[in-house]
Amino acid sequence: MHICHVNLASGFSGGERQTLTLIQQQAQMGYQLTAVVNPKSPLVHELRAIPQCQIVLCPHYTRRHGRSITATCDLVHVHEGRAIYWALLQHLLHRVSYIVTRRIDNPLKKKWLSQLAYRKASALVGLSSEIIHQLEKRHPDAKLVKIPSSPVTYPVSQDKVEQIKAHFRGKFLVIHAANMYAHKGFDVTIEAARLLADTSPDIQFCLLGDGKERASLEAQAQGLTNVHFMGKQTNMGDWFSAADLLVHPSYTEGLGSVILEAMAAGLPVIGARAGGIPDIIEDSISGYLITPGDSASLAARTLKISKDDVILSQIKENSAARIKQFGISECAKKYEVLYKKVKS
Structure with a gap:
């Protein structure tokens, strides 16, 4: 299976650690992987240690939409707020399916572009019951799945x-x-x-x-x-x-x-x-x-x-x-x- 993960955050907080942890696990499972990431993010350095993962540097969701990036991908997996718009454009341009993992329990935005991006997703994943509740309020007809994130293991000195x-x-x-x-x-x-x-x-x-x-x-x-x-x-x-x-x-x-x-x-x-x-x-x-x-x-x-x-x-x-x-x-x-x- 070939999955394209997208995380365009410039920092490296919990969501980026979770993205990395999932990619590392999927590499061990034999997946073919592509990661579309912000060039400013420390996530880039971490991903370079995973030989099965092709890295695509993308400074903004309106960039890097060549067909070759997702041509062989089974689907796109979105991990944060800006990435969903990159996935939406890929879907509109190249008919690529995508899922969205939402990590925050804030009410969803009412902006038309945000609503369109969530509506076009093949599935919406919430980390918790409260996030699923927020997703359901805005998108009651969507395919909703609860998948909690996993703990990151840190080195100890x-x-x-x-x-x-x-x-x-x-x-x-x-x-x-x-x-x-x-x-x-x-x-x-x-x-x-x-x-x-x-x-x-x-x-x-x-x-x-x-x-x-x-x-x-x-x-x-x-x-x-x-x-x-x-x-x-x-x-x-x-x-x-x-x-x-x-x-x-x-x-x-x-x-x-x-x-x-x-x-x-x-x-x-x-x-x-x-x-x-x-x-x-x-x-x-x-x-x-x-x-x-x-x-x-x-x-x-x-x-x-x-x-x-x-x-x-x-x-x-x-x-x-x-x-x-x-x-x-x-x-x-x-x-x-x-x-x-x-x-x-």
Whole structure:
């Protein structure tokens, strides 16, 4: 099977990591692969390590529409918002079928071009139940399929892990890792830290990320000695190994790739009951769920996990069993079934 993956993002965040992980798995399965990618994206460098994957550099969705790119492809697989327009043009010009994977739970745009691009797709994939719900509201007649993404495995440097642990020796280390956007709930984490600052100074919070909200978040955390702004981290495997808990109290969330990654690394998680997060975490079984914005519950759950080794151990055990359902081999099999249905 020959699949053309399209991701025109210029950065390298969760969606690009998921695109790469799926391509890597499909290469192992013997697929022939083409990847249409933004030349500015670090994804280009990563894909060059996959000999079965032909790379097409495309700076804008209106470019690179020669028939030769998709002439031998069975279908095009779209991975982000700009890529869908590239796929639409390929479909209109060359009658190439395409599917779309949507990773965010925002309502779909009402613009005519966006609606046309989604309507012309052979299938729409949502990572979570909430994303499927949003797709269904705008495109009730579309073929909708839920296929969750899979956790990325990061390398671990034991030296770096020991450095982090040494810096927070004797502390219960909580991390919150995301781009610093308003919907990611960093304000909730800071307020939870404030509630614990005097009574539980051994619990320390590290905020891993950067973004337009950072300045206001730093102002919110002023005076708190248990909150540390560490900036964007590239060595997440080290942080997963060094930390005791991940919190992810987002107000909205497509699925929550970092939750999958943390659970796969053996780290317990507290998330918000928002977007696709409940698709991953079974409350009080494989983690904890709080109401979005509820900093008091986040503080209470954090304190409970930090003080009860039995609960901590049970959550880790249940989490390890739960995460097996999200493995990349399972994800790739589900996509293969969908590809064959679309092709036929």
